[in-house]
Amino acid sequence: MPVFSYLAIPKSGAKETLCTELANLEHCRIMPADNHEVVVVVTDTPDIATEKVLQETLTGLQSLQSLSLTFGFDDN
Amino acid sequence: MTITIDRRRFIQSAAAGSAIAAAGAIFPGISFGAWPKVAGNTGVVSWQKTPCRFCGTGCGVLVGVVDGRAVAVKGDPNCSVNKGLCCMKGYHSVQALYGTDRITTAKIRKNGEMVEVPIQEALDLVAAKLKETRDKHGKDSVAIYGSGQWTIPDGYVASKLFKGCLSTNNVEANARLCMASAVTGFMTSFGIDEPMGCYEDIDHANVFITWGNNMAEMHPVLFSRMLANRKRRTNVKIIDFATRLTRTSQAADTSILFRPQTDLAVANAICHEIIANDWVNWNFVNEHVSFHKGKTNIGYGTEDHFAFTDQDEAISFEEYKKFLADYTPERVEKISGVPAKDIKYMAALYGDPALKVTSFWCMGMNQHTRGTWINNLVYNIHLLVGKISTPGNSPFSLTGQPSACGTVREVGTLTHGLPHGVVMNEHDRQMAAEIWEVPVANIDPKPTYHTVEMFRALDRGDIKFIWIQVTNPMVTMPNLKRYREGAKKDDRFIVVSDVYPTPTTDVADVILPSAFWIEKEGMFGNSERRTQHFAEIVKPPGEAMSDTWQIIEVARRLGFEKQFPWSKEDYIEKIWEEYRKFHAGPKHEMASYQVLRARSGVQWPFVNGKETRWRFNPQYDPACTNGKDFDFYGKKDNRAWIWARPYEPAAESPDSEYPFWLNTGRVIEHWHTGSLTRRIPVLHNAVPSGYVEMHPEDAAQLGVVNGEKVRIISRRGEIVMPAQINGRGVPPRNMVFVPFFDESYLINEVTLDAFCPISKQPDYKKCAVRLEKA
Numbered sequence: 001m002p003v004f005s006y007l008a009i010p011k012s013g014a015k016e017t018l019c020t021e022l023a024n025l026e027h028c029r030i031m032p033a034d035n036h037e038v039v040v041v042v043t044d045t046p047d048i049a050t051e052k053v054l055q056e057t058l059t060g061l062q063s064l065q066s067l068s069l070t071f072g073f074d075d076n
Numbered sequence: 077m078t079i080t081i082d083r084r085r086f087i088q089s090a091a092a093g094s095a096i097a098a099a100g101a102i103f104p105g106i107s108f109g110a111w112p113k114v115a116g117n118t119g120v121v122s123w124q125k126t127p128c129r130f131c132g133t134g135c136g137v138l139v140g141v142v143d144g145r146a147v148a149v150k151g152d153p154n155c156s157v158n159k160g161l162c163c164m165k166g167y168h169s170v171q172a173l174y175g176t177d178r179i180t181t182a183k184i185r186k187n188g189e190m191v192e193v194p195i196q197e198a199l200d201l202v203a204a205k206l207k208e209t210r211d212k213h214g215k216d217s218v219a220i221y222g223s224g225q226w227t228i229p230d231g232y233v234a235s236k237l238f239k240g241c242l243s244t245n246n247v248e249a250n251a252r253l254c255m256a257s258a259v260t261g262f263m264t265s266f267g268i269d270e271p272m273g274c275y276e277d278i279d280h281a282n283v284f285i286t287w288g289n290n291m292a293e294m295h296p297v298l299f300s301r302m303l304a305n306r307k308r309r310t311n312v313k314i315i316d317f318a319t320r321l322t323r324t325s326q327a328a329d330t331s332i333l334f335r336p337q338t339d340l341a342v343a344n345a346i347c348h349e350i351i352a353n354d355w356v357n358w359n360f361v362n363e364h365v366s367f368h369k370g371k372t373n374i375g376y377g378t379e380d381h382f383a384f385t386d387q388d389e390a391i392s393f394e395e396y397k398k399f400l401a402d403y404t405p406e407r408v409e410k411i412s413g414v415p416a417k418d419i420k421y422m423a424a425l426y427g428d429p430a431l432k433v434t435s436f437w438c439m440g441m442n443q444h445t446r447g448t449w450i451n452n453l454v455y456n457i458h459l460l461v462g463k464i465s466t467p468g469n470s471p472f473s474l475t476g477q478p479s480a481c482g483t484v485r486e487v488g489t490l491t492h493g494l495p496h497g498v499v500m501n502e503h504d505r506q507m508a509a510e511i512w513e514v515p516v517a518n519i520d521p522k523p524t525y526h527t528v529e530m531f532r533a534l535d536r537g538d539i540k541f542i543w544i545q546v547t548n549p550m551v552t553m554p555n556l557k558r559y560r561e562g563a564k565k566d567d568r569f570i571v572v573s574d575v576y577p578t579p580t581t582d583v584a585d586v587i588l589p590s591a592f593w594i595e596k597e598g599m600f601g602n603s604e605r606r607t608q609h610f611a612e613i614v615k616p617p618g619e620a621m622s623d624t625w626q627i628i629e630v631a632r633r634l635g636f637e638k639q640f641p642w643s644k645e646d647y648i649e650k651i652w653e654e655y656r657k658f659h660a661g662p663k664h665e666m667a668s669y670q671v672l673r674a675r676s677g678v679q680w681p682f683v684n685g686k687e688t689r690w691r692f693n694p695q696y697d698p699a700c701t702n703g704k705d706f707d708f709y710g711k712k713d714n715r716a717w718i719w720a721r722p723y724e725p726a727a728e729s730p731d732s733e734y735p736f737w738l739n740t741g742r743v744i745e746h747w748h749t750g751s752l753t754r755r756i757p758v759l760h761n762a763v764p765s766g767y768v769e770m771h772p773e774d775a776a777q778l779g780v781v782n783g784e785k786v787r788i789i790s791r792r793g794e795i796v797m798p799a800q801i802n803g804r805g806v807p808p809r810n811m812v813f814v815p816f817f818d819e820s821y822l823i824n825e826v827t828l829d830a831f832c833p834i835s836k837q838p839d840y841k842k843c844a845v846r847l848e849k850a
Binding site for chain 1: 084087088092095096097102105107108164758
């Protein structure tokens with residue numbers, strides 16, 4: 001049951017789109033910054049396979065400029 | 077709601093907290109209104125305070141415990157050091173408790189193999205071997221080598237046993253490798269150790285100059301406070317003065333590079349410029365400063381039994397000014413590579429009476445064959461302009477370890493030290509003998525071996541028994557091959573107390589399982605004179621035992637029950653209250669055990685219930701008695717000393733055979749030799765292995781690209797490791813940088829064991845190497 005957190009930086013002017021796209025993903029919680037073009041993303045997936053799919057989806061988002069890992073935990 | 081669900085929620089909170097902290101470091105002032113506050117005791121998770129143990133900053137953290145297991149960390153909002161912030165090491169710190177290969181049982185070497193034994197049997201063997209060695213080879217054939225990660229009680233009982241009971245000054249700590257030059261700098265300039273200022277200086281200063289100090293990675297929470305100050309105010313600048321480009325350079329307003337070792341010349345040039353422009357604060361200088369010179373051409377300590385004693389001589393201001401005549405900015409530009417205009421710019425910042433200036437340094441100035449001198453020279457600058465001991469005006473020596481100050485400097489766990497003063501001083505010996513209840517004749521008035529010489533003595537056979545606690549010298553000693561081979565010699569007996577297997581446990585004859593950090597009670601002392609207590613928050617695994625209690629057990633087996641009478645229930649309190657007697661008085665009064673338990677750290681001197689923020693200033697410091705605006709009471713002339721110290725070259729500089737400088741150091745993700753942080757998956761995965769940073773043009777010339785192997789060769793050894801080009805750090809041409817956290821790449825087999833003749837601290841930042849494509 002891996003838990004990860006990331007800092008997501010949207011492409012210029014795409015913060016709102018990015019938030020919408022992220023919010024629609026399962027196993028994904030977001031916290032947009034109030035005063036910067038930055039979004040905190042926390043993921044909590046039930047297993048490695050789901051985690052892998054989610055990571056591929058995240059990195060494939062068109063509105064995403066960059067994604068930086070800030071935390072990782074796995075019960076296993 | 078079950079405990080499992082709650083635990084999950086807190087892991088998610090820790091994950092969010094890490095991201096928010098990272099965002100805060102990158103974007104000062106960033107705000108997350110949606111961040112739900114997790115405060116107070118939920119009834120499921122209990123939160124207890126402790127200082128973080130992953131650097132010398134002393135951040136207060138709150139550890140969340142569920143079912144006896146530490147599961148979460150958050151910054152302690154009551155701790156003035158970090159005000160609720162943490163860095164990535166702090167947030168993940170508790171995971172270091174739970175590596176799968178924790179040492180939980182004692183082991184002893186039998187027929188060449190390490191076999192598990194009950195810890196009491198191992199302690200019996202340690203005591204017996206110590207006694208046998210001492211009886212056969214003399215009192216100075218046994219030694220203990222500890223650390224700036226020793227708690228204050230750990231270091232105190234080590235000193236009491238070895239110096240007070242066993243009559244040997246063979247007590248050293250790895251802090252010799254990280255801050256001895258800061259100590260001798262303080263002692264020679266002020267006659268008393270540790271910074272006069274505090275972290276509140278960060279909130280008041282207009283200008284920060286980092287002298288060879290990558291604070292963004294090494295002291296990230298303090299660096300965040302600097303960035304926040306700059307964001308909040310309009311007149312704040314950060315000047316990074318360094319030998320390579322780092323994350324600190326990227327965040328600074330100005331980045332100035334100098335050639336290794338030439339900081340000595342630049343500091344003198346800044347003083348030259350201050351005097352030439354009459355920016356001297358004459359009221360301050362006339363009232364509070366005296367001028368001195370010492371010996372020059374003082375050597376580098378590369379030979380066994382090297383000895384040096386400095387001799388000070390008073391000089392006049394005019395003589396000092398004449399000495400500085402060699403250090404015009406234009407001349408120093410040729411030595412240092414720093415443009416004269418940049419030297420003049422820094423001098424103007426120091427010289428502007430409207431600006432408050434704080435200088436920060438750490439290993440860049442301390443790991444230096446003229447480490448004492450460069451500490452003196454930066455104090456010179458602040459003293460000439462009177463920018464010292466007032467809020468925002470601070471020459472500030474940072475430490476790298478959580479208790480380099482608390483345990484090594486204050487308890488005096490170096491060969492010459494005592495909990496108050498030095499072994500050479502009769503009064504100090506008498507005080508120690510009285511408090512320790514030992515005959516004064518027990519305490520030898522002559523220091524023995526500093527760290528490098530201690531390991532040389534082990535190699536030579538002058539030391540036969542050494543007990544190593546909370547440190548990993550078989551990774552950290554410079555010129556490592558010699559010292560590892562010495563430790564492995566047949567008639568040496570090595571005891572290692574640690575929490576994980578390391579290259580140092582590999583050479584051990586006995587391994588003792590140690591309780592780690594919050595698995596025991598203790599105190600640390602941070603860079604700003606702050607003592608921080610932590611309780612036993614979780615139980616240690618298996619037979620793991622605190623390092624303090626291990627020493628007590630051995631002391632009792634040696635017949636010193638009278639000196640070590642305490643019970644397991646309250647030994648930390650009793651030790652603290654005994655130790656505190658050494659520091660009675662307004663110059664160093666320490667808080668009581670009860671006060672330390674209650675607060676998230678207390679700064680000393682702690683007099684009449686009040687902490688001292690700025691020393692030597694009577695507005696803040698109760699030890700000032702001269703009736704003037706400052707009282708530098710550490711020196712007999714009640715003045716701070718300005719030293720004429722020249723530029724002298726490094727012990728080994730690049731030449732045609734070895735044309736590159738080798739510089740070594742750390743990265744933000746890893747703590748020292750990585751034995752803890754490499755067992756934290758997030759940190760390990762972030763930077764999983766060592767590397768050599770190269771300038772892209774040097775890499776192109778050598779024909780290597782990112783990740784390709786490079787052989788680094790010095791006169792002492794060689795190592796092959798992957799190249800990193802245009803990574804987070806970029807050295808200038810003809811320099812390479814290697815972090816030392818990865819025991820797979822023992823870079824210290826390449827480094828040189830030259831040291832500052834005054835502080836005896838080795839220089840890990842400068843030696844000559846050549847490179848080959850591997």
